[in-house]
Amino acid sequence: MQTITLRRPDDWHLHLRDGAMLEGVIGDTSRHFARAIIMPNLVPPVVTTADAKSYRERIMAALPAGDRFEPLMTLYLTEQTSPDDVEAGKESGLITAVKLYPAGATTNSHGGVRDIEKAMPVLERMARIGLPLCVHGEVTTPDVDIFDREAVFIETVLDPLRKRLPELKVTMEHVTTKDGIDYIKASKANLAGSITTHHLIINRNAILVGGIRPHYYCLPVAKREHHRLALRAAAVSGDPRFFLGTDSAPHVDPLKECACGCAGVYTSINTMSCLAHVFEDEDALDKLEAFSSLNGPAWYGLPVNAETITLVRREEEVRFPAKIETGAGPVTVFDPMFALHWDVA
Template sequence: MTERLTIRRPDDWHLHLRDGAMLRAVLPETARHFARAIIMPNLVPPVVTGADATAYRDRIMAALPEGMQFTPLMTLYLTEQTDPDDVAAAHASGLITAVKLYPAGATTNSQSGVRNLDHVRPVLERMAEIGLPLCIHGEVTDPATDIFDREEAFLNGVLRPLTQEIPDLKITLEHITTHHGIRFVREAEGDVAGTITTHHLMINRNHMLAGGIRPHYYCLPIVKRASHQRALIAAATSGDPRFFLGTDSAPHLDHAKISECGCAGVFSAPNTMSCLAQLFEEYEALDKLEAFTSLNGPARYGLPVNEETITLEKRDTPCNYPAKYHTPDGTLTLFDPTVPLYWHVLD
């Protein structure tokens, strides 16, 4: 049985770092294990222009503790007022790695997102021309659509027509949560890949709802049935280069999670690699872990793989990650994978 595993240093292809005190609290937890991350732009106000992205990148680097190495891969928040020339210039300069599409109202701080794709078509067409990827939160926001069906509805009603109309647009379907999403990526006519989160691999909606509501498992897209979870695990552990890790680690302070209208988001950056090693071992796929965490994403985004490595070691004693992390504004709770974790990331 494998007791120690060394892989290329992983990257996170979907990460929320927030800003201010929260940024300073959570950034070291990602930089400890991950070399790079696609940084989500849904701040208040959002990161819309190249100038916004430059300023945010500077704040991230200023918050990085001395001695740590980390590269933020910046994105722009797509709005119906986004200037195609500004996007192209930010891409040409090397400032941004992708543009993020939030359907307006789909998730945290998405109010400035897109309501009508026709209004952003010039931007999408320019992105297809220059090879700039579009990262998509794939859910409809129609209140008549059940929350557990919103990903499937988006795939059929929005994404499929988009891939047919602009087939050269490079799309990352983020945080896939259903077997419909997995099948869509595998059968897509256009240039489509997908990220899968740590928590959607580890839990399903029973963990969130059975025996009492657990607000720290509430996220968007919401966790689905166990059958969907099994489809995600099969894709992640398959070695298929179209699927790779995007943690969607999304910290919220406890008082914002545990409230009358709790925030959506799971903070998983610190224990992701331990979770994944344990899961991949359970499914006899430890030999595929490096592809999912460290190889497929760079290949998709046209970046070199990391030269550095990390080593994981399986021990008899479980990992001892803190349950709570502290900021000057309050505490936040680490994702609980529901089982003890025995794969330790070595310093």
């Protein structure tokens, strides 16, 4: 197969940042993607509907001329979040989901939830009005190994929450383990998972073998090879509970290449080329549209995009810049460590 035409894809987990960084990266998403769920972990975070409205306006102002792109806004869940404000945000059509960050789990998550009980009034309201909860599925207690955080979160936080509120619609974002895949598969209703581009390609060796490679460091951190293979199997299966959420997360190089580097991998610019390579490897190019363009809209109750994109397999290698330059500074682009031949025409 030398060409593939897909419904225009969506990104169901994206970091756009703000200010000069937002202006520098948004075009890499809007060039290929019609919609994206926008993460709210700014400084300060997007905690109210008014915050989300203001942030959406800044996103639209930064959009390159002529690009058609819809940011789907989320709220950052805190222990003080107002159920009434969340419901008003949903009713206005502005708010697509609420994001649960366990405090300290990832970038700018220090204001997240420490005691899930204090967030229950909001979660109960969300269950009643049908507003999805997106979760960063890791515990942050110091006695839990970083490679076990996802499995422990499922056991100690997510499963009890879902038993208590079975009608709450939950997206496990950036699933990284076989445990997470198996838990979603075993669920009968109201649970789905997004999978990133880079977790389909790298395992933890990419970060640690031959020296520390900070541009492969992300949270949740990449795991062992058997977990990566489980993610690939789920992504190419066509199972409607799994869909693309890149978790593309730009940081300027000085904040990655330092003694305490930031977590995040920047994949917006080359995600579709990388995914086509992965799905071709798995002899599953016929399932790429489901993963990138169909399953996510079905889960979030949105129409499939009417527009299409076409991927062409080139004889010569398709090259992407090693870095992009933004007004905030240089950002290193994800290197999949293999030659790419699929190109968005």
